[in-house]
Amino acid sequence: MLDIDPRVRVDVDPLMAAQHDLGVCDATWRIAPGGKADAMSAPHLPKVAGIDSAVTASAQTVAPPPGSLSATTAATTARTAPAQAAPPAASSIIQDRLAGMVSDLTTLHELTERLARAADLDSSLREFLRAGAALVGARRGLVVLEPSDGLGPAATIGLGLGRADLGHIETVPRSATSYGRILDGLPDAHGGSEVLPEPGAPAPPGAGGYEPPVDPRHREVAARLGYAASYALPLTADATGRLGAAVWLYDEQAEPSDRQRDLVGLYVRHAAEHLARMLEVDRSRTRLATVAEELLPSRLPRIPGVQLAARHRTGPLGGGDWYDALPLPEGAMGLAVGSVTGSGPSAVAAMGRLRASLRAYAVMEGEDPVAVLSDLELLLRLTEPARSATALFAYCEPAARKILLAGAGHTPPLLIGERRTEYVETSLSAPLGMLSCWEAPSVEIEPAPGETVLLYTDGLLRRTGDPMDRAYARLHAAAAGLPRSAREDPAAVCDHILRAVLPEDGPGSGASGPYQDTEDVVLLAARFD
Incomplete structure (x- = not known):
């Protein structure tokens, strides 16, 4: 049995957990110091996911406020309450959430293992695109490798997009796309969702008046290629800085859920470090091949x-x-x-x-x-x-x-x-x-x-x-x-x-x-x- 400090508790409201699909990051953020054990405002739950409670649960941990039922009456009411209001219902919800967390961690582990088996930069970029598309629920996407140090190599790789499709996308002004603003290094460019209006639909007014939120060329290319929304993220490594940007395309007006954003964010942070290492390997191989060619x-x-x-x-x-x-x-x-x-x-x-x-x-x-x-x-x-x-x-x-x-x-x-x-x-x-x-x-x-x-x-x-x-x-x-x-x-x-x-x-x-x-x-x- 694990030795858990009674000063740390997981504060997850049953109703909130039922209404919101908490992911790995949501449950982690709710772990916080809970004060002294005798001042906790909720009873200890029975055994959850194979972990026994360290402190015996009591019927009530604080004195009832004035005018409320006595302790004896409260205890009697608790014993005669309907079965659906009993604590085991909350325990079942917590177990489902923990099972979801384990499933998410297993998925991330499998995807990072597949990425680690990629032997070169090109195969790593393609595996990264496939994994990211599966996490955000998209079918197509592209990754643009453009290191901020200017030493190259520069490459654009598509998933479900041919060379002609990539050529059409490259005709869109970079400032008109979320991933293009990331590549330009704009301070307010952090990626995220971008939903394109349907063809012929009026554009909503912008901050400075009535102005179209989407570049006309972007509308035209999106209609030709058949995508209606996108989700972009920057590729940044600690050692090399910005490597490029990735964007996944949705066939309909959609965006990833909070849980999908958390998972793909974790995966992209790990993948960026792997891609940075593959980038250095590729540069070393290129320099060595150049020297060998010069000797011939x-x-x-x-x-x-x-x-x-x-x-x-x-x-x-x-x-x-x-x-x-x-x-x-x-x-x-x-x-x-x-x-x-x-x-x-x-x-x-x-x-x-x-x-x-x-x-x-x-x-x-x-x-x-x-x-x-x-x-x-x-x-x-x-x-x-x-x-x-x-x-x-x-x-x-x-x-x-x-x-x-x-x-x-x-x-x-x-x-x-x-x-x-x-x-x-x-x-x-x-x-x-x-x-x-x-x-x-x-x-x-x-x-x-x-x-x-x-x-x-x-x-x-x-x-x-x-x-x-x-x-x-x-x-x-x-x-x-x-x-x-x-x-x-x-x-x-x-x-x-x-x-x-x-x-x-x-x-x-x-x-x-x-x-x-x-x-x-x-x-x-x-x-x-």
Whole structure:
């Protein structure tokens, strides 16, 4: 049994509780110091919701006023009163209210748990909109992310609203909407309900005379989209300040009840802190992706006899996958792809150092790919002994359509043409940094005119979520099914491979692989004329 201080009581009038649907906040606000136990003006209730009363209830706790019935008469009257006026009726009402409070807390717990499972900012905003709509009883809504610090990102996400609908809403002047005034930072903008008059109905007079309360453009957009009321709330976090605003739209003239306002207010306060954390994560990922892109070639060289194209997708954690293409003496060309173990800023920095070193070795002794990778392995083992990497370097002579390549634990290239689609059989070798001395024989291939050599990293295979043998088969089938119109453009080849191998790539795809959306992906295609 709980030890409850008799100086604290819950003062809930039975009639008021019956007339008003008290929520979690209403019942909490009515908990207040009640003075001394012997001066309480109401009898202690019997056992409620499994909690026994700490003090034995008495028939009367204060002396009757002059002229009233005596104590004996009052006690007799209380014993002979009808059953419907007995205290158990009030006890039943209190139990119903407590059951409602427990239900509200359970709902909030489930919704916040679902929000906490969102992995990125976009999915968090969508889950926030769905939960808020369920709490206020609306069907549609939108959230505008516009941080007050001006660092971005700025985004508008709708629930039950298409891009065209959002475009119509954005044509309404911001000062004409409650959520727009929140975004503008007006001091008197706190959100709340906004009921739009029916089309053709006269507008009520305003504070300064007869003036329409709703902007004409707002009336027009509301009539086109079919909503008649809205409920807006600001998104504000303690650490970052104003993040944006959310608004939910009602199909009819309606507004949330007091209980719904309390629940959605509690949820929005919690969700704003979660969205602030996701915002910082998104900004960090964007900055890391920008650094990784700057460390890769800004453009590919133009070399007679060969066409080049590349695609790079950075994972949310920032990986160390890279590619390179550089012209070499006597009309030759060097192609390289690789992957550094680990993720985050350290892996990105190691990737930049490794790529720069390989460029230097390729210029000095590029005609011998084995020597290039051997020098790279020695550098990696001496400077970063705790890190390993895979790499593939190819020395190409476009005029002769001849390629000499060597790989260190890397995925084999794929040769794509009209008459054949096959993997290049490279010698089995360990990744760089795994052995005391690395060396493996090189392989020479001669692509036919019009054939494309595709270099890629293992992130393309891992993102499928399939075992490696099935992932290789999936990549081969995608290359074999390349349309004839796309074979002459290496960029079209890369795009087709990405669409075919990763058809559900992106946030919210539902793929269950452990590497889904976490691995970097690099494709480098070279088509020989």
